[in-house]
Amino acid sequence: MALSSLAKTDADMVRAHNRLAVLDHLRRVGVTTRKAVSEATGLSVSAASAICGTLLRSGLLQEVEEEDDRSTRRGRPGKSLALRGGAARVAALKLAVGEITGRISDYSGAPLAEARREVDISGRSGERLVALLAELAEELIGQSADGRGHPSGGRLDKVVVAVQGKTHSDLSGIVWSPALKHWNIEIAGPLSERLSADVSVLNDCSLMPEAFRWRPDFIGLDFATLFVGFGVGMGLRISGATFQGKHSSAVEFGHINHIPHGALCRCGNRGCVEAYASDYAIWRSATGSDEIPAHRIPDDAMLQLAAAARQGDEPARAAFEAAGNAIGYGLGRVFTMIDPLPIVLTGSGARAIDLLEPAIRKGITESSVDGLGADAPLVIQEDTDALVFDAGTAYALAALDGEFARSAAEATEAA
Amino acid sequence: MALSSLAKTDADMVRAHNRLAVLDHLRRVGVTTRKAVSEATGLSVSAASAICGTLLRSGLLQEVEEEDDRSTRRGRPGKSLALRGGAARVAALKLAVGEITGRISDYSGAPLAEARREVDISGRSGERLVALLAELAEELIGQSADGRGHPSGGRLDKVVVAVQGKTHSDLSGIVWSPALKHWNIEIAGPLSERLSADVSVLNDCSLMPEAFRWRPDFIGLDFATLFVGFGVGMGLRISGATFQGKHSSAVEFGHINHIPHGALCRCGNRGCVEAYASDYAIWRSATGSDEIPAHRIPDDAMLQLAAAARQGDEPARAAFEAAGNAIGYGLGRVFTMIDPLPIVLTGSGARAIDLLEPAIRKGITESSVDGLGADAPLVIQEDTDALVFDAGTAYALAALDGEFARSAAEATEAA
DNA sequence: CCATTTTTTCCGAGGCTTGGAAAAAGTCTC
DNA sequence: GAGACTTTTTCCAAGCCTCGGAAAAAATGG
Known part of the structure; x- marks a missing residue:
């Protein structure tokens, strides 16, 4: 070749x-x-x-059947x-700390069913993890069969697994995830065999821009998705393509260094953005600690912390400000490298945007040439799950479209 | 459309x-x-x-005529x-502080002539600048006519102007350059008219990866070019395309923030990589100053400073180390975002690589996840002018190839 | 000098697009 | 209500480019 x-x-x-x-x-x-x-x-x-x-x-x-009433038009x-929705079915599964969720959609992109399972997967072996994912997928298939008049027994045509953590660049599995103890877990192969469907495993944050692939207001637009929560991650859509690294699976925004020899980060380094802006970083900063909490900070704890900050609790306020500052400097660095970009923000940070935004914009101003990008549009998208499902579904459908376009093959079943 | x-x-x-x-x-x-x-x-x-x-x-x-000696092969x-070299001619011009240089090449890529003029262009108007560039191009045309048997009177088919500084993303001219006082100078239009050739104006650093476009050992490779000298700049080649921003003309590596509220940079911000790693930054650091020198530090002054550092002058050594540290952190940040990449280094920094490299690699280790990229290959290319000429020529020829491929038009002259 | 090998040229076939003509399916007007 | 008009869809010949195989060309080997 x-x-x-x-x-x-x-x-x-x-x-x-x-x-x-x-x-x-x-x-x-x-x-x-x-x-x-x-x-x-x-x-x-x-x-x-x-x-x-x-x-x-x-x-x-x-x-x-057209239902439009533009009856005033002449001509044929x-x-x-x-x-045609029935032409195929795809699933978007999401693997996060403490839960596995998923959505199944038809070829037209219409959602057919969603499911959620709270499980502590941290100790699970690769086989058990694949089994859990397969069970969730099969549950979704069952749910989607009835009710909506869609075909029952059919298999899935494409499955996308979005993972918190680093995934292999060949889409085959997980390198490392905060949700798991084990390293290097192969997913695509065994899950594909189990479901007889093509399976791709990607990092959740780097996948997110796919959610906007066909949205009219995002067509041709370069932009970034930013997740601030348990960790900090970014997805990048540049000149019509969602960025996928060859080594790391994603733009590791959370681990871009903010301050040399700064705060301790989960990754072992010091001074990463995540060490200032993630839930655990804000939490420990507000409580005066400098250790990394052993467990994930619950969502409601973060909401309470935000509420305290809004009511004038100084350590809490300062913690959110430091987080915003780190995010702002990180964005400024990205903008200096790439270009100022519109940002779609999701995660727990999206629910505290009022506390973060001033510091974010100040940080961008201080860290980018001419303060370029300090006025970058900021879109808040609170529902992270929906964003990831949309993204996974779009990714799967785009892949299917490509395959269908290439082969003149007939669809799975007759009209 | x-x-x-x-x-x-x-x-x-x-x-x-x-x-x-x-x-x-x-x-x-x-x-x-x-x-x-x-x-x-x-x-x-x-x-x-x-x-x-x-x-x-x-x-x-x-x-x-084949001149190979594979006479042992059978068959036709x-x-x-x-x-065919004569099919076209392209020029690569370079506009830097204190000098304008250029090279003309034929369609096969063979260099026909080079020229250089030392001029203080800082006060020049746009018109004068265009006139200077045109004169240089015409001198090159004259030189290339004789000697090599190439057509004489012919015009140029494509001209690339590589500029120190920020250029418009539509390739039309200069937004701002350290070589000039005026802002927003239109080049492409008037120069194109004067030379009746298509003119593109680009930032020199972002253009550099083009030099490797057809080199067998770089085919399909992602890599970065790094210029460390008067300023600090980067060019990026990612998945077969040279990165061009839409707002800024380039990866403004020199202005990625290194340390919040750090050393003062020419751009007005504080803490940029350039404020630690450029010639003036190393110079002022070694001399204990914190001001930005009014004039460019001469090359031989930097060579002397490097020699002093090698002989144990502590402030000089520390200045180079701080520079390497800033570069290393900058690279680590880039690697965390994009991917670990091989680096081609040029500029005065290339001549002091022995002083910089340990700190660079230490900086990468401290600022990237798992120290990824600390062992990135480093290629030294001391001749910056040659690199820029190669890059401009390749860019121009690639554009010509595209045009020729698109239109079935006959070449400029008969065989 | 003829067989063999390898490269190049020649020619018919197939696939997809194009542009224009014809057909189809409505609305509008008298 | 019939014919005129308009707009969308279908049909068909023509053009381009590629492909595959056959024939021709050009060199080596015995």
Whole structure:
């Protein structure tokens, strides 16, 4: 094989590319017509129509009844087309400290079922962990069968596992996670065999930007997602691609050094952003300690701490300010390297944004050239689970679209 | 036009892509045969042969006499093909404090002439600056006409201006440069008119990775170029693309904050890497000052300072160590965000690498997770001018290749 | 000088897109 | 209510590029 720039065969690549363009357009707008496809993709009406026909015949698309009332328009009305939910099913699973959660969605992206299990997985072996994930997935399959008229026995087509912690860059498993004791746990292989579905394992934070892949207000936009909570993590979407490192699985924002020889971090280093901005860092700072708590700080404890800070508790206020300062300097450093970016904030930090934001913006001002980025838009997204599910689902669907576009294969079942 | 994912027309895109693959292959290996093109690109021999024929006819390629002695091989020998130097000419100009330099090269990448002018451009208006650049380019054209049998009167096809300082992201001109007093100087437009050639203006540091675009040992490799001298700058090549910011023109490595509220930097902020690692920072640190010198520290002064440090002068040694520490922490922060990367080091720092390296590696160890990247390969490239010329030339030629591949246009002159 | 080997050229076939014409399916007007 | 008008969809010939195989070309070996 040639390195990097390859040759293109007409038959395969062009067809795949154009089909993908059509599917991508549908992901964005939901419902279209052949004409609209032509306009959005730049394809000729003939080509757009032909491609839609093929996709319809292969079961990826379906004709839907238009319910619009634009009755004032003349001419032949376009037949409305949409993605056919039944063409595939994907699952997004999330593995965090103390719980495993998941959501199953159909090919159109509509959620079919969600489930949650509180389990202490820290001591579990790789096999037990895979079994737990498989059970959750099977529970989701069962739930999604009834009620919504979706096919029952069917298997999943794609599974994404989002993990708190560092994952292998080949998407095969976990290198290390705060939720686990063991290192290097292989997930994709055994889980894939168990569910007979393709499985990808990714870091939850680096995956998050995928949630906005088809959102109209984020199209073509570079931005970062920032998780501040149990740990501190970042996801980056740059020029239409979600950043995935080759060594580390993610932008390890939480472990960018803030102050040389500074506060002790879980990773063993000193002065990381996380050592100032994570839940445990804020907690220990407010309580005057400099040790790392043995257990995760509960959410309500953080809410109480925030409440105290708002009511004038000085150590608490100072702790949040120090956290914001570390985050701000971290962002300033990122902005200096990459570019000022809009930020989507989630995690417990999102619920204390009023306490953090002034210090964040001050930190950016002090650490970026000309204070560039100090006015970066900040979007708050409190529901982290929903964000991760959206992201995992989008990732899985995008991968499926690519496969479907490449192979002219028929969908899993007949129309 | 559609946003992001567009449709592809068979005629245009496939042809352009495959032609570019052929040209790219030639850039890497220099001389090939049709057969070798087929193997390297994955194209069928028929297609590869057809494309080579077209490129030959359009004057981009030429048949060359093979001088190899592989006389033991049987069968019809392949006709050797190479890029035809006369197909185009490009110039790489460099604008720095106190001097303007340039190199002109032919389409095959062979250098035809170099020139250098020492001028204090700090007070110059935009018009005068453009005039100076144009004069240098015309001098280069004149020099390249004689001697090498290249066409005389011809114009340049592409000009790249590499600038110390911040440039506009649309490649049109300079936002701010330490070499100039004025802000926002438009270059591309007027210079393009004067030379009737396409002109691009880029930051010198962000351009540098282009120098390695076709080097076999760098193919497909992610790496960073690091300039340590008058200022501190970085260029990044990630997954086959040279990083170009949308706001800032480059990875502003020199202005990534090292220590909050630290040493004063030229940019007005405090604690930037540059405020510890640049020539002026090392100089003032060694001399016990904390002011920014009004003028650039001469190269030989830095060499003397390095010599003093090597002979045991404690303040000098400590200054270089502090510089290495700041660079190391900066690299550690970058590695934590992106990935550990091989580094190509140039500038005056490259000549003092023995004084810097231990502190650099210690800094990386202290600031990256698990000390990852502390053993990153370090390549020293002392000749900064050559690096920038190589980079500008490669950038220009790559752009030309793209244009030639896209349009079936004949080359500038007949074979 | 002829067999063998390797590279290059030539030619028909296949696939996908394009542009225009024809058909289809509505609204509007008289 | 019928015909005119408008807009969307389908159909068909043409064009481009690639591919695969056959034929030609150019050198070595015996």
